[in-house]
Amino acid sequence: MTSTLGFSANSLKRFAAYLSLTLSAIICTTTSYSQLTVNESAPDTTMQNLIQGNGVTITSFSVTKGKDSQVSSFSNNPVAGNPLTVTQGILLSTGDGRDAVGPNNNGGKTKEHHVTYYDPDLMALASQAIHDVVIVEFDVIPKTDTLQLTFQWGSDEYPEFTCSPYNDVFAFLVSGPGISGPFTNGAANFALLPDGTPVSIGTVNSGTPGASYSPSGCASLSNSAYYINNPTGNSYIQADGITSQLKVKGVVVPCETYHVKCVLADTYDEKYDSWVWLQGFEALGQMVTITPNITGQQLVEGCNTVEYKASRVGDLSVPVTVNLTYSGTATSGVDYLNAPDSIAFASGQSEVYFYISPVLDEINEGVETVIITATWDICSQTMSADYHFTISDPTVSITCPANVTVNAAPGTCEAVATFSPPVASEACGLCPAPESISGFTHIGTYNGHTYFRSNVPMTWTEARNAAIDKGAHLLTINSAGEQSWIASQLSEVIWLGLSDYLAEENYEWITGEPLSYTNWCGSNPENSEDNDFVFLNPGTGGCWDNTGNAFTTHYFVLEYSCNL
Numbered sequence: 001m002t003s004t005l006g007f008s009a010n011s012l013k014r015f016a017a018y019l020s021l022t023l024s025a026i027i028c029t030t031t032s033y034s035q036l037t038v039n040e041s042a043p044d045t046t047m048q049n050l051i052q053g054n055g056v057t058i059t060s061f062s063v064t065k066g067k068d069s070q071v072s073s074f075s076n077n078p079v080a081g082n083p084l085t086v087t088q089g090i091l092l093s094t095g096d097g098r099d100a101v102g103p104n105n106n107g108g109k110t111k112e113h114h115v116t117y118y119d120p121d122l123m124a125l126a127s128q129a130i131h132d133v134v135i136v137e138f139d140v141i142p143k144t145d146t147l148q149l150t151f152q153w154g155s156d157e158y159p160e161f162t163c164s165p166y167n168d169v170f171a172f173l174v175s176g177p178g179i180s181g182p183f184t185n186g187a188a189n190f191a192l193l194p195d196g197t198p199v200s201i202g203t204v205n206s207g208t209p210g211a212s213y214s215p216s217g218c219a220s221l222s223n224s225a226y227y228i229n230n231p232t233g234n235s236y237i238q239a240d241g242i243t244s245q246l247k248v249k250g251v252v253v254p255c256e257t258y259h260v261k262c263v264l265a266d267t268y269d270e271k272y273d274s275w276v277w278l279q280g281f282e283a284l285g286q287m288v289t290i291t292p293n294i295t296g297q298q299l300v301e302g303c304n305t306v307e308y309k310a311s312r313v314g315d316l317s318v319p320v321t322v323n324l325t326y327s328g329t330a331t332s333g334v335d336y337l338n339a340p341d342s343i344a345f346a347s348g349q350s351e352v353y354f355y356i357s358p359v360l361d362e363i364n365e366g367v368e369t370v371i372i373t374a375t376w377d378i379c380s381q382t383m384s385a386d387y388h389f390t391i392s393d394p395t396v397s398i399t400c401p402a403n404v405t406v407n408a409a410p411g412t413c414e415a416v417a418t419f420s421p422p423v424a425s426e427a428c429g430l431c432p433a434p435e436s437i438s439g440f441t442h443i444g445t446y447n448g449h450t451y452f453r454s455n456v457p458m459t460w461t462e463a464r465n466a467a468i469d470k471g472a473h474l475l476t477i478n479s480a481g482e483q484s485w486i487a488s489q490l491s492e493v494i495w496l497g498l499s500d501y502l503a504e505e506n507y508e509w510i511t512g513e514p515l516s517y518t519n520w521c522g523s524n525p526e527n528s529e530d531n532d533f534v535f536l537n538p539g540t541g542g543c544w545d546n547t548g549n550a551f552t553t554h555y556f557v558l559e560y561s562c563n564l
Helices: 009-027 044-050 120-125 460-469 480-488
Strands: 036-039 056-065 071-076 088-093 131-142 146-155 169-175 227-229 241-243 246-251 258-266 274-284 287-292 306-313 320-327 342-345 351-358 368-378 381-392 395-399 423-427 440-446 449-454 494-499 533-537 543-548 555-560
Touching: 044 056, 044 071, 044 088, 056 274, 088 131, 088 258, 120 169, 120 258, 131 146, 131 274, 146 169, 169 274, 258 274, 287 368, 287 381, 306 342, 342 351, 381 460, 440 480, 460 494, 460 555
Parallel strands: 494 555
Antiparallel strands: 036 071, 056 131, 071 088, 088 274, 131 258, 146 241, 146 246, 146 274, 169 258, 227 241, 287 306, 306 351, 320 342, 320 368, 368 381, 395 423, 440 449, 449 555, 494 533, 533 543
16 A cells, blocks of 8 residues: 655745754854743742732643643843843743744754644634644732733744744633633633734734745734844844734733633644743732922922822722831931821822921931832732932032221221121032942033933832932933933933833823923834833934833933032
8 A cells, every 4th residue: 555645835845944944953053142041940830920020919820731841931131132122931832942042043943742732712813723732821810900911922933934824823811800702711812912913923024925925824914013033143032033022901800810821832833933921910000109299309408398299090990098108317207207107099089299398407417318118908919119219418508708908007007807797508409419429420511410320230210219319310301412412421221211101101201391302213112012111222323212111221320400
């Protein structure tokens, strides 16, 4: 009896390409350092903790389908040139997790597990998504009304099999109260672009089909803004193509339990691996921020009481009481008065005001710190945030009279000189700026302002607090002249005191100054990706980019609104 094996022309071409790439990878001797590390042996508890962000509780994490090597923990340093910008979390792979580590020396990286599984949800996405299936499931309780997840998706199916039947697929399926979707238990797919398009090779790509395929094989060729080509030899990751960092949201009911099912599969055959890097889940909203109500307001001994504004975002229909405690080098009741123990947001209220009065003790103490810790309960869980302020000694200015010359009368040895007494005055401000600051480098003065650059990088929040601790603020730029000058003094990427973390797409200077001047790079700000923090990049002519997230670290500049 004679048996015949049948292959389509595309299948033979794919096998030949796979064989060629595999052979070339075997003889390749190039090695390079990678910023990505992967641990295929991480326990479930570790991976559960890695994806549990602010405002959520995750439980019952388990791998319900797939080999152990297909689910890993990862950590990553998002340096320049690394297309992977998520920093840590879990990695799902149709092959082995460790194969995602760079360099990109194999255009068809493949690990076949030789397992087929007919998951109805995966098959609803693609009927042939039955190969090398991996499924991770867990429960999540959001503390607020918006559930957000952050991820990137990459594949070695890119770019040559774009618009082909080999459209590897994945989804984050969420089921629970208020969700009515087409998947099992009424789940909806949260892995969507802002316009509602599911993320896959056939929807997020370079905009050009693979050489052997036509545009009709893709659901969309118009989402190239979310696609990053990873060139051969790049040190950081193996995937030939990867999406930019995506932050996607869904509306949920606070304090209810939701079930999450993360699914990934090779489609049509087992070759050419795909990966999903999941940084984690977090609940947005119902966050509290405390700032001085007036731009430039500072606590200075003997000067005016400072009014503070507590703001919240989220479900404003819920009344919230915020407890306040105080720490730092200054002592409540001694160095400052009237600090409240709590503030209350009524239903529908987004802002509450309170006051702190600095005490003039006539002791030369230098700058003292005030740390306000705000805590509030959501779903029986305590949320907290720290806010840093300072108390400074008043600046004393002494004005002396002009020199007086009096001639004595002839034959006498004395004369009476009349002059005005010296005049001393206190200024309720933080001038002059210090001559030096430990951990910072003085970079110059411009238009009456003084600037210091940090010697170490920090996250945006850490940089903001460090600036306040030094009696300064993060850099603000209000003119083309200031922009040109500051960019000429820098060689490192630095944070700006600009963000939209309080209200999406509403960018505000940290000082409350109006946003009268901007210098965005290209298509920035990338509001569709929900990146909250803005930095200046001297390598791109000093333009502004907002692809900074809460885990990204950069250098930063302290700004004093006065000279040395």
